[in-house]
Each structure stands twice: as C-alpha cells, then as structure tokens.
Amino acid sequence: MPSVGKFYNVPYMRQSKTILSVCALAGLELEIPEYKHHEDNEKPEFLAKFPIGKIPAFEGANGLNLSEGAAIARYLAGLAPNSGLLGTTPEEAALVDQWVHFAESEIAIKNDTIAAMIHNRLPYNKGIHTSVADSEMRCLTSLETYLSTRTFLVGERITLADITTASILQRVVAVTADAAVRSKLVNTVRFLETIVHQPKLEAIFGPVEYVEKALQWVPPKKEKAPAPPAAPKEKKEKEKPKKVADEDDEDDNLVPEEPKAKNPLDLLPKSTFNLEDWKRAYSNKDTRGADGSLEWFYANFDKEGFSVWRVDFKYNEELTLVFMSSNQVGGFFNRLEASRKYLFGSVGVLGENNASIISGALILRGQDAKPVVDCAPDFESYEYKKLDVFENQEDKAFFEGALAWDLEVSGKKWADGKSFK
Incomplete structure (x- = not known):
C-alpha cells in the first residue's frame, strides 16, 4: 500500500503513539523521515509547510499539511472509514x-x-x-x-x-x-x-510503567557553604614574666581569615562594558530609536569581555497556558540570582495557549554561557547559541526583537516576557 504521507515526530511524544496506533489499526502506511528536533523544524523548507514549526507534523501525499496531533489522528482515521475508529453513526x-x-x-x-x-x-x-x-x-x-x-x-x-x-x-x-x-x-x-x-x-x-508512589517535587539542593577553618590549637607555653600588653601584641594574637574563593568570572580581564550601566540604560531608555538603549549597547559593548546568546526552552511541546510559561521563565530567572552581577536577560513566551515557545536573549560575562547559567538547577532545560549581533543581520534582528519584546519566531508573536536585570 502506498504511503499516505510523511510523519515528522519524536518517539517519546504521546501524540505520536496515538497517530501511529491509528495507522496500525486502519492499515495505513506512513513514511517517517529522519528528524532532529529544534533543528529540522527551524529550517525554511519545514517552516514553508508548517509555519508554526510544531511537531507532530504530517505532510500528506495529496498536499495537505497538518501540525496538531489531534487533527492528524482524526484525519488519518477518516481515511479508513471501515475501521470504525471515528464511530459508525x-x-x-x-x-x-x-x-x-x-x-x-x-x-x-x-x-x-x-x-x-x-x-x-x-x-x-x-x-x-x-x-x-x-x-x-x-x-x-x-x-x-x-x-x-x-x-x-x-x-x-x-x-x-x-x-x-x-x-x-x-x-x-x-x-x-x-x-x-x-x-x-x-x-x-x-x-x-x-x-x-x-x-x-x-x-x-511499549510497557506501561506504574509508579508506586506519586512523583513529588524535590527542592534543588543548595550548595553547602564551606566550613570555616578550625582555629589552630594553642600551644601551652611556660609561664613568662608578665608584660604590659600593647596594641601590637593584640594584633599578633589574631588568626587571619582565609580569603573567600573568587568566582572564575571575576578573574577575567577587566571589561570596558559596565553591565550595571547597561541595565540602567535598558530600564530608563526606549529600546529602539536614536537615543534608545540598543544604540547605547552597540556604542559601549565589549566583545572580548562579554557575549550575547540566544536561549530556547527544549520542551516547548509540554507548554500549556501562556501565563504558566511566563511564570516558568520567572522561576528560571529567580534561580539565576547568584549570577546577577554577570548576566542580563530578556526572555519571553511566543505564541498562544497550548501552542507556544520560550525564547529570548542573554548578555553575559565571558565567552561561555555555562559558567554563568549553571547556578540554576534547570539550566539544562534550555539550549544556548552564541549570537553575532554586529556581523550577522539575522542574529541582530533576533537580539533586538527579544529586547524590544516584539520578537517573532516561526509565526509565533511575543505574548509575555520577563527581564533579568
């Protein structure tokens, strides 16, 4: 039997199980191309067929393109009316x-x-x-x-x-x-x-995995502060003739404190770009315009001491309501508090309820994102891509859209956002 179309999916998605089950019961053949999520669905040829950039996606042999799991399943079930999958009355x-x-x-x-x-x-x-x-x-x-x-x-x-x-x-x-x-x-x-x-x-x-006890949230472990060094034991000395104590003697008896370990980011060469000045400029100026914060940024940015990154949530298919996704961004930013002096961020929710993505831009100290963001337990739930906002026009447009809160990606418009300042 010829294939009824191409099906783009990732195996772990429950919608994929539904669609493949429909085809199995209806006797339909599907072509399943090799697919890499967050790469193939961002390519122009994919977006030309599926502007939302969402999976699962179905490319029908008759030219029909669908990108909602429930719609794909219903359409395929309708191709085999004798299967009874859509009822008989x-x-x-x-x-x-x-x-x-x-x-x-x-x-x-x-x-x-x-x-x-x-x-x-x-x-x-x-x-x-x-x-x-x-x-x-x-x-x-x-x-x-x-x-x-x-x-x-x-x-x-x-x-x-x-x-x-x-x-x-x-x-x-x-x-x-x-x-x-x-x-x-x-x-x-x-x-x-x-x-x-x-x-x-x-x-x-596949096998059904039954949990014995409902999964519960476990707070991220806090790093324990290093224990203060134990004071050295005082050696017993033979009794010496008493003398009048002076200030120098008191200073000699003090145990010097060990200096706190420096953050590796503090060891980087001094930068001409003052992040706090940038945060004030962003807060007090219009983002775009002749005297806007973006103009200030381009005039003062130090490409050696700082870098600009795109950040994307890896599990957009699990997002539901926009306000909940926005709260998720806020939670991520809260967990980045330890890196506030090294980081600025503008991240938003693009799209609408049950069809949204999380994306935005970061300005951070150094040339590697991980040392700045790994203080957040959930940093691995995001993908990071360095941007060249001076030479690459596409990167520049993305960066400016994220900061101006008018970013649009794959047809999804900015719905809500958070700033990390």
Whole structure:
C-alpha cells in the first residue's frame, strides 16, 4: 500500500503513539523521515509547510499539511472509514470527539502541568499542585464510573477515543496515579491494559510503567557553604614574666581569615562594558530609536569581555497556558540570582495557549554561557547559541526583537516576557 504521507515526530511524544496506533489499526502506511528536533523544524523548507514549526507534523501525499496531533489522528482515521475508529453513526462520532477532547483538555493538561512542576520546567507551587491534582482526580473518577459498565469508551470496538485516552493514561500512571490511587481506578486500569495490549498496538505503546508512589517535587539542593577553618590549637607555653600588653601584641594574637574563593568570572580581564550601566540604560531608555538603549549597547559593548546568546526552552511541546510559561521563565530567572552581577536577560513566551515557545536573549560575562547559567538547577532545560549581533543581520534582528519584546519566531508573536536585570 502506498504511503499516505510523511510523519515528522519524536518517539517519546504521546501524540505520536496515538497517530501511529491509528495507522496500525486502519492499515495505513506512513513514511517517517529522519528528524532532529529544534533543528529540522527551524529550517525554511519545514517552516514553508508548517509555519508554526510544531511537531507532530504530517505532510500528506495529496498536499495537505497538518501540525496538531489531534487533527492528524482524526484525519488519518477518516481515511479508513471501515475501521470504525471515528464511530459508525453521527452519535458515535460525536462521542468519540467528546472523549478525545475530555482526555486532552481535562486529564492530559493537568498531568502535564504537575510533571512540568516536578521536573522544574515550571516554578513549583504547592497550592497549584494540590489544586490541579484534585481536579485531575475528579476527572479520573468520572472516567472510572463511566468505564465500570463498558469495555470501550464508544460502542463495542476500539475507536480514536480509546487510543487517545490510553496514551494519556499511560503517562498518568507513571506520574500521579500511584498504587493508592489506582486501587480506586480498577476499571480505568483494566481499560488501559486492554488498549495497550491490542496485538497491533503493543509495540507502539511499549510497557506501561506504574509508579508506586506519586512523583513529588524535590527542592534543588543548595550548595553547602564551606566550613570555616578550625582555629589552630594553642600551644601551652611556660609561664613568662608578665608584660604590659600593647596594641601590637593584640594584633599578633589574631588568626587571619582565609580569603573567600573568587568566582572564575571575576578573574577575567577587566571589561570596558559596565553591565550595571547597561541595565540602567535598558530600564530608563526606549529600546529602539536614536537615543534608545540598543544604540547605547552597540556604542559601549565589549566583545572580548562579554557575549550575547540566544536561549530556547527544549520542551516547548509540554507548554500549556501562556501565563504558566511566563511564570516558568520567572522561576528560571529567580534561580539565576547568584549570577546577577554577570548576566542580563530578556526572555519571553511566543505564541498562544497550548501552542507556544520560550525564547529570548542573554548578555553575559565571558565567552561561555555555562559558567554563568549553571547556578540554576534547570539550566539544562534550555539550549544556548552564541549570537553575532554586529556581523550577522539575522542574529541582530533576533537580539533586538527579544529586547524590544516584539520578537517573532516561526509565526509565533511575543505574548509575555520577563527581564533579568
């Protein structure tokens, strides 16, 4: 059977499991090109087909291009009407859509929010964690009641609703639905096992990993301050004739303190670029314009002592609401406090709810980003690329857009941002 199109994805995405499962049950062939995330989806030829630059993405043999997982899955299921994946009556089709939407918007988004906080991709907030977990449990309880009298969500055979829900539940039982919770969700677990062990789906879903205890947030370890040096033991001396103490004698008895270890960044040659002056210029001037902060920057920047970097979040597919993503940027900046004297940043959320990215620019001391950012426990969740804002026009446009908060990347416009000053 000829391929119905090309499918760009990364294997760990749950949407990919749903789409591949649809094809397996519908008997459809998909071509899966070699794909490298954050590289291939930023190339002009990819963006020409998928302006949002988002995966999963589907390039149909008939010229249709789709970039939303739920839409791709529904379209492919519709190519095999006899499969019954979309139901067999208008009523069943409506129920399939209802359960797909319920699983995506009521269960997945809550579980993904908790996972993002636990793994420091969002600032942790115990109140939000508790509230979201309670809401997720209410949804799971509702699903459990519904499944108590059914094998499948719609009708008597597997549909897109079952595949989508199972792909989401596979993550839920690995993050929040621990042994104690699962004891109350007997029918839900039975349903999950039924779907993932369908002969044509087992290889796609792989083994289900059940967490014994719900994952919890662990505060990043704080570096312990070095213990002060022990005072040397006083040697007993023979009694000497008493003499009148003077100031010099008192000074001789003091134990000199060892100097604190210097940050390697402080050992760099002195720079002509004063970061604090730049921060004041950025705060008090318009960003663009004849007397703007950007003009000040270009006139005073020291390319030997400082460097400019682009920063991009690695896991944009996990982002949900814009305000939550903005809070995540704020949390990242808070954890960079130890590097405040070496760093300036302007990072934003581009796009809209459930279709956004985090990107921006940093100005930092030295020519290597890691010594400046590795004080933040989650620095590895971001990618860093050095920019040449003097010779490369594309880099310059990106840098200026990030500082002016009008940056646009792959059709996504600046929605909210934070400055680190």
